[in-house]
Amino acid sequence: MQLYIGNKNYSSWSLRPWLLLTHAGIPFEEVKLRLSVQPESAFKQTLARVSPVGKVPVLVEDDGYAIWDSLAICEYVAERFPERQLWPADVRLRARARSICAEMHNGFGALREHLPMNVELRMPEIGAKVLATQPDVARDLARLVQMWSELLDTHGGPFLFGRFSVADAYFAPICSRLHSYAVEVPPRIATYVEHILGLPAMQAWTEAALAEADFIDFDEPYRQSRG
Known part of the structure; x- marks a missing residue:
């Protein structure tokens, strides 16, 4: 493939x-x-x-x-x-995992627009400013914290459904964003973010991203389409 x-x-x-x-x-x-x-x-x-x-x-x-x-x-x-076993084995848990992936696929537009993924970026001042001035971003973040907290509490971590699944891959870019903009989250959520960013595959992606050293000046419509 x-x-x-x-x-x-x-x-x-x-x-x-x-x-x-x-x-x-x-x-x-x-x-x-x-x-x-x-x-x-x-x-x-x-x-x-x-x-x-x-x-x-x-x-x-x-x-x-x-x-x-x-x-x-x-x-x-x-x-x-x-x-x-990239989806949970239980039929209900599979449905829940698909639901949150679809929610990510179609939602969290304010967070994606105002905090775009840029792996090499470290700008905590932007994260703080956006959360202070953009209530829609704050609402998106609150929904993420609620979602992840419930799943981690229910399944015990370290992944959203206990073991790695499509859901974790789907929210990996959000973990990157939270890290880039130093967004403050509860300790349980911070631990999950660190766990995702620490995966060998995620570290390999990050290392390759940093090696690109390739700035692209996206126009606004395309920037919003990048998820």
């Missing part, structure tokens, strides 16, 4: 399936493209050959069959490799 991704410093949607595959030990070939909104760019031209939507991530099988959208890719990987 080939996984087409964007810059590791910025591409939160790419991080989700990449982390899932890497942590689960599922072999794949990484194809990294430099993010660009320009229709004539190599980014757009390359993706046009494998996906009709022209966005990362895209998973391409050996026969050329493509799956795009991070949630669809994660679902496909979980079904193709059931022995990795």
Whole structure:
């Protein structure tokens, strides 16, 4: 399989399936493209050959069959490799895990807009200012704390459903954001964030992101679409 991704410093949607595959030990070939909104760019031209939507991530099988959208890719990987147990075994817990992934997929827009993922960034003053001036971001954060606290209390950690699942891969970019902007969270949540950031796969992503040293000046619509 080939996984087409964007810059590791910025591409939160790419991080989700990449982390899932890497942590689960599922072999794949990484194809990294430099993010660009320009229709004539190599980014757009390359993706046009494998996906009709022209966005990362895209998973391409050996026969050329493509799956795009991070949630669809994660679902496909979980079904193709059931022995990795990437969703909880219990039917209700699977439904709950899918629910929170869908909530992340479609929500938390204020947090994603005002605190975009930038792995190399360390700007606590921005985090404090945003939370003080943007009530929608504060509401998004409160929902995250509520969600994660309930799941960690119910399942005992160290992951949201006890063992690593798609849900943890899906919220990994949020953990990166909380770290970059030094967002204050309760100790239990901080421990979870540290655990996710400390995963060998996550550390490998971070090291590669820092090595890119590639600044991209995103325009606003594209920045908001990066998740």
